[in-house]
Amino acid sequence: MNDQAPPTREQRVAGLKGLGCSRKRVEDARFTQGKGNYVDDVKLPGMIFGDFVRSPYAHARVKAIHTEEALKVPGVLAVLTAKDLEPLSLHWMPTLAGDKQMVLADGKVLFQGQEVAFVVATDRYAAADGIAAVEVEYEELPVLTDPFEALKSDVVLREDIADQTEGAHGARRHHNHIFLWEEGDEAATTQAIESAEVVAEEMVYYHRTHPCPLETCGCVASMDKVNGKLTVYGTFQAPHVVRTVASLLSGIEEHNIRVISPDIGGGFGNKVGVYPGYICSIVASIVTGKPVKWIENRMDNLMATAFARDYWMKGKISATRDGKITGLHCQVTADHGAFDACADPTKFPAGFFHICTGSYDIPVAYVGVDGVYTNKAPGGVAYRCSFRVTEAAYFIERMIEVLAIELGMDAAELRAKNFIRADQFPYTSALGWEYDSGDYHTAWDKALKAVDYEGLRREQAERVEAFKRGETRKLLGIGLTHFTEIVGAGPVKNCDILGMGMFDSCEIRVHPTGSAIARLGTISQGQGHATTFAQILASEIGIPADSITIEEGDTDTAPYGLGTYGSRSTPVAGAATAMAGRKIRAKAQMIAAYLLEVHDDDVEFDVDRFVVKGAPERFKTMAEIAYAAYNQAIPGVEPGLEAVSYYDPPNMTYPFGAYICVMEIDVDTGVHEIRQFYALDDCGTRINPMVIEGQVHGGLTEALAIAMGQEIAYDEIGNHKTATFMDFFIPTAWETPTYTTDHTETPSPHHPIGAKGVGESPNVGGVPAFSNAVHDAFRAFGLRQAHMPHDQWRVWKIAHDLGLHG
Ligand code: MCN
Ligand code: CUM
Numbered sequence: 001m002n003d004q005a006p007p008t009r010e011q012r013v014a015g016l017k018g019l020g021c022s023r024k025r026v027e028d029a030r031f032t033q034g035k036g037n038y039v040d041d042v043k044l045p046g047m048i049f050g051d052f053v054r055s056p057y058a059h060a061r062v063k064a065i066h067t068e069e070a071l072k073v074p075g076v077l078a079v080l081t082a083k084d085l086e087p088l089s090l091h092w093m094p095t096l097a098g099d100k101q102m103v104l105a106d107g108k109v110l111f112q113g114q115e116v117a118f119v120v121a122t123d124r125y126a127a128a129d130g131i132a133a134v135e136v137e138y139e140e141l142p143v144l145t146d147p148f149e150a151l152k153s154d155v156v157l158r159e160d161i162a163d164q165t166e167g168a169h170g171a172r173r174h175h176n177h178i179f180l181w182e183e184g185d186e187a188a189t190t191q192a193i194e195s196a197e198v199v200a201e202e203m204v205y206y207h208r209t210h211p212c213p214l215e216t217c218g219c220v221a222s223m224d225k226v227n228g229k230l231t232v233y234g235t236f237q238a239p240h241v242v243r244t245v246a247s248l249l250s251g252i253e254e255h256n257i258r259v260i261s262p263d264i265g266g267g268f269g270n271k272v273g274v275y276p277g278y279i280c281s282i283v284a285s286i287v288t289g290k291p292v293k294w295i296e297n298r299m300d301n302l303m304a305t306a307f308a309r310d311y312w313m314k315g316k317i318s319a320t321r322d323g324k325i326t327g328l329h330c331q332v333t334a335d336h337g338a339f340d341a342c343a344d345p346t347k348f349p350a351g352f353f354h355i356c357t358g359s360y361d362i363p364v365a366y367v368g369v370d371g372v373y374t375n376k377a378p379g380g381v382a383y384r385c386s387f388r389v390t391e392a393a394y395f396i397e398r399m400i401e402v403l404a405i406e407l408g409m410d411a412a413e414l415r416a417k418n419f420i421r422a423d424q425f426p427y428t429s430a431l432g433w434e435y436d437s438g439d440y441h442t443a444w445d446k447a448l449k450a451v452d453y454e455g456l457r458r459e460q461a462e463r464v465e466a467f468k469r470g471e472t473r474k475l476l477g478i479g480l481t482h483f484t485e486i487v488g489a490g491p492v493k494n495c496d497i498l499g500m501g502m503f504d505s506c507e508i509r510v511h512p513t514g515s516a517i518a519r520l521g522t523i524s525q526g527q528g529h530a531t532t533f534a535q536i537l538a539s540e541i542g543i544p545a546d547s548i549t550i551e552e553g554d555t556d557t558a559p560y561g562l563g564t565y566g567s568r569s570t571p572v573a574g575a576a577t578a579m580a581g582r583k584i585r586a587k588a589q590m591i592a593a594y595l596l597e598v599h600d601d602d603v604e605f606d607v608d609r610f611v612v613k614g615a616p617e618r619f620k621t622m623a624e625i626a627y628a629a630y631n632q633a634i635p636g637v638e639p640g641l642e643a644v645s646y647y648d649p650p651n652m653t654y655p656f657g658a659y660i661c662v663m664e665i666d667v668d669t670g671v672h673e674i675r676q677f678y679a680l681d682d683c684g685t686r687i688n689p690m691v692i693e694g695q696v697h698g699g700l701t702e703a704l705a706i707a708m709g710q711e712i713a714y715d716e717i718g719n720h721k722t723a724t725f726m727d728f729f730i731p732t733a734w735e736t737p738t739y740t741t742d743h744t745e746t747p748s749p750h751h752p753i754g755a756k757g758v759g760e761s762p763n764v765g766g767v768p769a770f771s772n773a774v775h776d777a778f779r780a781f782g783l784r785q786a787h788m789p790h791d792q793w794r795v796w797k798i799a800h801d802l803g804l805h806g
Contacts, residue, residue: 012607017546018539019753022690025531027524036263039218042233044291047220048077050284051127051294052277053117053134054304055109058145058375058718059157062105063137065117070133075126077288079134080118080280082106090249090279092160096272096497097349098168099178099340100160101378103276108141110157110338111377112720113303118280120292143718147312147335147372150176157338157373168340169349169371178340178371183354184431189366192327196318200406204398205787206391206767208310208335208376208712209705210302211383212728213525215265217305218295221281225289229256234278236261236553237271238563239523241497243555245274246282261553267525268702269382272343272565273306302723306343306379307712310335311353311391317399323409325418328362328430330395332369334380340371342380343565344387345495345502351387352486354431358396359440359484359656360418365430375718383706384699384763386487387566393483397768401480401775402784411776412453415482416444426749433486435654436748436756437684443744444482447658447680450742453478456662464780473668479661479773483765487757488571488652497562503648504572505559506580508537510641512630514623515547518580521561522573523553527759528691529569533577535687536753540581541588542608542622559644567655567757570687571748576647578752583643587629591641592620594634653748653756657681659765663773667804670796672708672774674737681761684747685754693741696762700739703766705731707774709791729791778802 007015017023030036053065067079082104085091092100105116117134121127144150144157156162156175165172169179193199219234230252236242236259243259246252264271277294284292296305312333318326334350336342344351350369357365381387404411419440420427427435448454460476467475492501505521518537522529529552534545552558561573585605592610593600596618603610611619620628628634629641662676679696686692709729713721722728747754767788774790775783781802786794799805 009607016538016542016544016608018535019685019687021535021688023531023535023545023688025528025691027528027530038215038263038265039220039233039235040295042220042262044220044222047291047293048120048122048288049124049127050118050120050281050292051124051131052115053119053131053136055105055112055114055116057109057138057140058112059110059141059143060138061108061141062116063139066135067117069135070119070130073126073130073133075122076119076130077122078120078284079130080104080120080284085283088283090283093249093274093279095339095341097340097342097344098346101339101341103279108159111375112718113300113377115276115304118284120284120288143375144176145374145376145714145716145718147333147374150372150374157375176373178336178373179349180368180370181349182368184366185364186366188364189327189329192364193316193318193329196326197321198406199316199318200399200403201316202399202402202785204313204315204395204785206309206311206313206394207788209308209383209710210712210728211268211270211306211308212302212730213266213268213270216296216298216301217271217275217277218293219278219281220291220293221285222291223285223289229258230282231258231260232282233260233262235264235271237267237523237525237565239553239555240521240560241500241563242274244500245498249279250282259555261523264523264525268384269308269565270306271525272382273341273379275305298725299723302712302728303720304377306341306382307337307377308383308385309391313391313395315395315399317403319403319407323407323414323417325360325362328357328365328399330356330367332367334369334371335374335376336371336380337374337376337378339378341378344381345489345497347494348387351381353388353392355389355433355484355486356392356396357429357431358393359420359482361420361424362430367431376714384702384760386485386760386764389485389760390764390767393764394768394771397481397483397772398785401772405779405784411480412448415480416441419444434651435484436651436750437746438484438654438656439744439746440482440656443656443658443680443682446742446744447660447678451660451662451676451678473666475665475667475777477663477665477773477775477777479663479769479771479776481659481765481769481772483657483768485655485761485764486652487567487655487760488649489566489568490572490649490652492648500562501648502562503646504561504568504576505644505646506573506576507559507644508580508584508642510543510584510626512627514543514626516543517549517551518577519551519558520573520577521559522564522569525564527564527569527695532687532691533574536574536577537581540578541584542605559646567759570755570757571653571751572647572649574755575649575752576645579647580643580645583645584641587637587641588622588625590637591625591628591634595620595628650750653684653751655681655683655756655758655761657761657765659769661769661773663777665774665777665795667799670792670794670799672795676740677737678740678742679762680742680744681758682744682746683758683761684745684751684756686743686745687755692758695759696741697739699760699762700766701731701736703763704736704770705729707767707770707788707790709789711789
């Protein structure tokens with residue numbers, strides 16, 4: 001073949017590396033070579049350092065703070081306390097959940113590790129010495145770590161709002177109560193359950209854990225007093241929102257604030273909220289006129305920044321004798337810690353927890369969520385959770401298992417019997433969500449077949465018999481999960497954060513030589529946006545992904561966006577990217593028609609060019625069109641080739657998946673071994689299968705951590721027991737099993753390219769799959785419910801309590 005032969009259409013498509021291509025991640029060249037640029041890599045001339053004096057007590061009155069000795073420490077420049085922030089009205093700050101939070105201890109402390117004073121020094125070591133020299137007089141108060149106790153106790157945690165009977169979400173019925181949030185029809189649900197043939201009831205606890213990104217939170221604040229410009233580099237999952245909040249709090253006009261999220265070493269929801277460290281750094285920079293850096297250490301991160309979960313979910317599920325579900329009732333007691341700093345969309349204090357009817361066609365349902373203050377760290381929505389969807393999925397997938405026990409039915413069959421059928425979509429759930437698309441039976445059958453489910457059940461039954469005969473000490477658990485996610489917040493009409501509607505954005509500039517830059521309102525923390533968003537564009541505008549730069553995270557250059565969390569980047573910013581691309585294409589079409597001397601309607605887009613209809617040899621490539629946009633005067637067409645799209649999604653997207661975990665458990669040691677983990681995900685149109693697989697592997701490993709050992713635990717006086725990696729379980733390659741990934745592809749009908757999010761799915765579906773496997777191993781011996789994490793001691797205890805140790 002002649003070397004000069006023009007590429008075939010197939011080769012042209014492949015050359016774009018567009019939708020569906022497992023393009024290698026472009027960001028990994030720098031990440032794998034230690035060339036990333038993280039916040040702690042930011043070093044500005046004259047930069048100084050701030051760090052916190054933190055409370056050793058979970059609940060105490062702060063009688064006095066003595067800073068004199070600290071100020072004598074060489075290198076220490078200033079010590080900020082609440083008294084210094086008060087004149088600026090910055091000693092408290094608003095939270096995303098409509099509560100307020102102390103920036104620095106104002107009269108009392110409410111959790112161990114709480115920020116008490118901010119020491120500013122010429123270097124980190126001097127700051128540490130300064131912290132040691134600050135003397136705080138505390139008077140200990142009674143500690144409440146149990147939310148049920150807190151709702152009964154005379155001890156008032158939040159004295160600042162003790163007399164306030166109305167909270168951000170309606171009436172407070174006790175001084176430690178934050179809100180009661182309800183959805184669904186309680187009377188009808190109670191009626192359905194009371195008249196049902198079979199009812200299963202269970203308390204399902206999803207313990208407190210922490211997203212624990214490898215890079216902790218931090219920032220560098222730099223106030224340029226000459227030009228009046230404040231620049232803040234930080235580990236922000238939502239840089240534009242941080243800019244708006246910083247402006248509202250400081251009074252500095254928004255155009256004079258530049259927020260930059262450089263490379264981020266994992267976010268997982270931990271970096272959505274606004275922390276005292278940001279406020280104190282900004283204040284310290286304004287006061288000193290110098291750049292101030294604050295970086296958490298690991299203990300700070302695990303003790304004081306956004307925790308996850310801590311949901312006590314009391315469930316009742318009813319069904320007919322042959323297994324058709326008739327109702328679901330759920331009463332949640334939610335431990336929010338000392339301040340309600342949950343990062344939910346404003347109207348949803350329990351996030352999207354009311355997706356808890358899951359994948360099932362349940363005629364009536366009710367959920368009530370009580371938020372409660374305790375002496376624990378604030379936060380609450382974080383950790384690959386899709387705004388509490390992970391709690392919801394765990395709840396319903398446990399309730400299904402318990403119902404299966406009650407019915408004496410196979411749990412896979414019970415699920416299949418109750419799935420929303422493909423012909424029911426779009427489907428409106430009893431709790432008000434409109435599921436966009438799905439095909440659960442196809443996914444479920446594929447999963448069961450892939451693992452030879454029948455064969456596994458036979459093997460399990462044989463194993464139980466062998467165990468009873470004393471021939472083995474290992475049991476076999478088959479953990480099933482079919483989850484439905486809800487991601488892509490999302491419709492501006494009902495989703496906002498601090499009043500900012502949750503749209504997202506993309507702005508594209510095509511350069512004269514046919515390459516481009518696109519800027520988005522989202523920010524990658526490791527998800528690979530620079531790779532995948534270029535792929536969406538490549539397919540939309542016919543410019544190779546390799547010729548498109550994706551830039552995020554600088555509020556001076558990126559269009560306003562709400563950031564990356566809730567797996568919203570693909571559903572919202574991804575849609576904006578496709579729509580902006582289509583604007584580029586529409587203009588390119590006019591230019592092509594002019595160049596080809598035909599009417600606009602006589603050319604059509606084909607991969608990387610516009611061709612004259614019926615005459616494919618007459619065409620202009622996108623590179624030629626881009627050049628013409630800048631060097632030719634085209635009547636009626638402005639020069640240049642740029643577009644911007646702000647996209648308000650009409651609905652959220654509902655990815656789903658079928659996960660099966662096969663686990664061996666040694667009843668004498670509590671040690672588990674994961675023999676097989678099969679994960680089928682359906683996230684609609686797949687942009688980059690390899691990136692999706694990476695997301696699934698990461699999310700499953702975090703799910704493994706949560707289900708099998710990870711925990712934020714406190715003792716009865718509020719001491720944090722798991723604030724180091726000695727105690728907080730992070731899986732290594734040693735504990736991580738091999739995963740088998742699979743997929744079906746049910747496009748979202750309302751997304752421009754049919755894509756749904758996937759970043760949090762593996763965590764949402766993974767936790768119940770691991771946990772159900774543990775439960776299932778002991779089902780034959782009467783286990784109904786055992787709380788996570790299923791570490792070796794707790795698993796041993798299950799076996800022990802069931803009398804399996806002889
Ligand atoms: N993707 C795709 N095809 C789809 C859907 C997604 O190829 N149909 C790709 C996307 O293009 C993107 C990645 O998968 O590169 C994740 O996309 P998406 O599901 O839209 O999620 P976000 O980009 O909004 O990421 C947020 C999500 C959340 S909320 C948490 S928490 C989490 C997660 O991503 N944090 C992460 N995954 C993480 N992965 C890493 N490495 N680090 C984190 O902090
Ligand atoms: Cu809920 S963790 Mo993610 O939404 O950043």
